[in-house]
Amino acid sequence: MGMPDMVTAEDIEKVGPLTRQQPRPHKSRPSYDGSRNSNRTILTTLLMSTILFIPVFLFLITTVAPESWKGNISAWLGSEIGEDNGGKGFESESESWRASSVQGDEYLIGVGKADITGPCVEINMMGYADPKQIGTGLRQRLYSRAFIVADPAHPADRFVYLVLDTQSGDTAIRYGILSGLQELGADYADYGHHNLAVTGTHSHSGPGAWLNYLLPQITSKGFDQQSYRAIVDGALLSIRRAHESLGPGRLSLGSTKVYGANINRSLFAYLANPEEERARYNLSTEDDGSVEKDLTLLKFQRASDGKNIGVLTWFPTHGTSVLGNNTLISGDNKGVAAYLFEKSVLGDETAAEGFVAGFSQASVGDTSPNVLGAWCEDGSGQMCSFENSTCSDGKSQQCHARGPLFRANDEGTSSCFEVGKRQFEPARKLYDLLNRKPNPVRGRWVKSFHAFHDMSNYKFQLPNGTEAVTCPAALGYSFAAGTTDGPGAFDFTQHDGNTSTTSPVWRVVSGMLKRPSEEQIACHGRKPILLDVGEMHSPYQWTPNVVDVQVFRVGQLAIIVSPGEATTMAGRRWKNAVGSEISMLFAEESGSVTPTVVLGGPANSYTHYITTEDEYNIQRYEGASTLYGPHTLAAYINVTLSLIPYLSSTASTRPPNGGPEPPDNSNRSLSFIPAVVHDAPPLFRGFGDVVQDVEKMYHRGEAITAKFIGANPRNHLRLEQSYAVVEKLVSTAAATSVASQNTDGLRGSELLVKALRGKQDTSGANDQKQWQTVRDDGDWHLIFRWRRVNELLATSEVEITWETESWATPGRYRLRYFGDAKSLTGAITPIEGISSEFELIEDRSG
């Protein structure tokens, strides 16, 4: 069911874990088109709207966070953290947390995380589809985070949910992971199509050129094996780590409100939905239903010692905080939220080492993290038009959405960190509440299904009995106009016939454009067809016609794994339909527990958008990108519902494959991306030489930069390693303890920050000092940039910048660069460089 039926943080605080009443058994198939309502929902809605959200942050963090993080977190939250909180020791908290006996069923659970950072330079970035947006470095590494749940009584019943810091899931990536799992042998035989979900956080700031279909390859000059393998290999490693960590444990489920992290970017289309349907979700001015403000959190707690091994959350907001004119790789706001959560539990008694926080995307379609709205950058000072987001010139190119800290004018970087933090904070608060008062997942079944379904001509019945049909994929005119988060998602101005600016892929394929048939035009209704992608099959498919339909079920939780970006209302209808069907079909086995349904995606493939029919008829970007015509959503729902019986606790079969298997184009895709030729240092210089050194002393808050003679980072991705680190001079005692812990493949920075905790003053016994890594390129505030200085001479330069954080501790530091140079013979050799030492002292203000 929808969110109003969920236990929320506020509920838990007020009344403790809820025992839910048996849902009224549905006599007939419930309607999911928004025309019917249940009294229960209205009641819960009313109740919820009276509960005020109070953004109080947990004192727990301040008492348990590593020394070096304390100042930071208090600084962010300012006065919200009272000083008396510090006195309340964590010991007593943790005792109450241990004492609270967790009800619910035991499962096998496991989590894992691995690096998937592909080539951070010279590759077009994936998301804004702007051929000019080419990577120049790394702000934050990208990860795959894997979550496995299995049924101890039937261990083959399991699922693995991946959260990748990528724009979306993908067919070729998924095939790559599946064949990798097969190669891992018998231990991994239980994983397959039916139980693998490959979801993307929808970050628009990762490298591209790894997608299966032609359309997104046009702007990236084709496919890049290195970019593709980084994701597949990292995803596999994260699954292996999760699999190897599998052990008995319990799951707890909750929901909370997140404010200030999303708005509806297509409100004009949303308002076309029926008023009575909108009213059901219109709780207040801050939570008017135009986007979902609810974050759902699933907590993984192992049985062996009661520690939590991870959290998996769902909340919808686009990965477009960092703007289209940024060229540094990052996981955008979800990447920040995960980073902060994982940092916040370091050294925390509730959390196991290797804790993994997955911030998964939800009904993201019409959401934007740029919460100050869309403005014209044409000097007019006007907001863009409500109906079509255009400016005074009648075009959308000047229309840009503003993040909360847009005045920083830093390509969205500060806003991104802020929106990530706004997701992290309530999630962390909910985590702590669930530790004290768990809301357990109950029901000893772990079920899943997956089917391919051909959407090119699917005839089916709408709930009201009318016959409907879907059409081969097509994109409408508004697709080319793009969104307020990034105009021109497919920049046609780049393809105006001027061959010097045209993508080489476009030169090859533009002649293959097809004029849509009369039938196709009619099928798409209100959508004027710009690109008839579903009917173009050469040189290979441009977009998918075959979609992935998948749902997971554990206890009362059901997870719809959506291949497209569902809008707010589309996602609700889909979730409500699945919730009702589960309630109806499985009333006996689920007992008193109401189903909780979440939607995660874009996953497994990328089928663009999924809007309601009313939104479709408005034909803004989301409607124009709803590939299979006005009945796209209804078709997804129809197919999903027809497969729900496979989630029964007694189900032992899998659905027949509904459609033809989609193609794997990873070995036959066009590619015009040149390889690295070679690297050389300038005359009389060596690789790693410092060309611009640090100063002797800095105040905290300043940015510290050094430049080195470098080499192309594409020579070696340094996965699970780093191109750039900050080293601190510390006593050997602290350093040794770090070295001994650094065994399990975790990222250095996490271990080191942890090791530093409470070890700052241990230098007394032995006064020997040594350099210790305290930041690496996985850290948001340590930036690695690369620049080719001379193409012909093959010289290049690396710039490392540490934007010292409010929580950085004073001391003696240096910056260090790790790279790999390619010789003319093709041999690749590691290189490195070290800056001079510098002193970091307190803030200038004192």
Ligand SMILES: *[C@@H]1O[C@H](CO)[C@@H](O)[C@H](O)[C@H]1NC(C)=O
């Ligand atoms: C929410 O309700 C108010 C008051 O009825 C109305 O003015 C507003 O348009 C509604 N918002 C949405 C998004 O439906």
Ligand SMILES: *[C@@H]1O[C@H](CO)[C@@H](O)[C@H](O)[C@H]1NC(C)=O
């Ligand atoms: C956008 O909407 C305005 C009305 O707000 C209308 O005048 C204009 O023609 C529309 N432009 C396009 C390109 O549809």
Ligand SMILES: *[C@@H]1O[C@H](CO)[C@@H](O)[C@H](O)[C@H]1NC(C)=O
């Ligand atoms: C980046 O894009 C934003 C949004 O259009 C704009 O406001 C900003 O000035 C741009 N920054 C640079 C450096 O061009």
Ligand SMILES: *[C@@H]1O[C@H](CO)[C@@H](O)[C@H](O)[C@H]1NC(C)=O
């Ligand atoms: C889906 O469509 C099929 C074929 O028309 C129909 O038999 C079935 O009832 C529909 N399912 C739902 C849940 O509407």
Ligand SMILES: *[C@@H]1O[C@H](CO)[C@@H](O)[C@H](O)[C@H]1NC(C)=O
């Ligand atoms: C059934 O629903 C569809 C889609 O909402 C609508 O176009 C059609 O008119 C409805 N048919 C009837 C008989 O109400």
Ligand SMILES: *[C@@H]1O[C@H](CO)[C@@H](O)[C@H](O)[C@H]1NC(C)=O
């Ligand atoms: C094509 O684009 C290039 C690069 O922007 C420009 O220098 C050139 O003048 C353009 N040629 C024509 C015919 O427009």
Ligand SMILES: *[C@@H]1O[C@H](CO)[C@@H](O)[C@H](O)[C@H]1NC(C)=O
């Ligand atoms: C692609 O090529 C690689 C290397 O030759 C091979 O291992 C892989 O199986 C191929 N994949 C497909 C889908 O054909």
Ligand SMILES: CC(=O)N[C@H]1CO[C@H](CO)[C@@H](O)[C@@H]1O
């Ligand atoms: C509650 C909420 O997020 N409302 C926003 C919906 O979208 C409009 C325009 O995009 C914003 O102005 C509202 O604040």
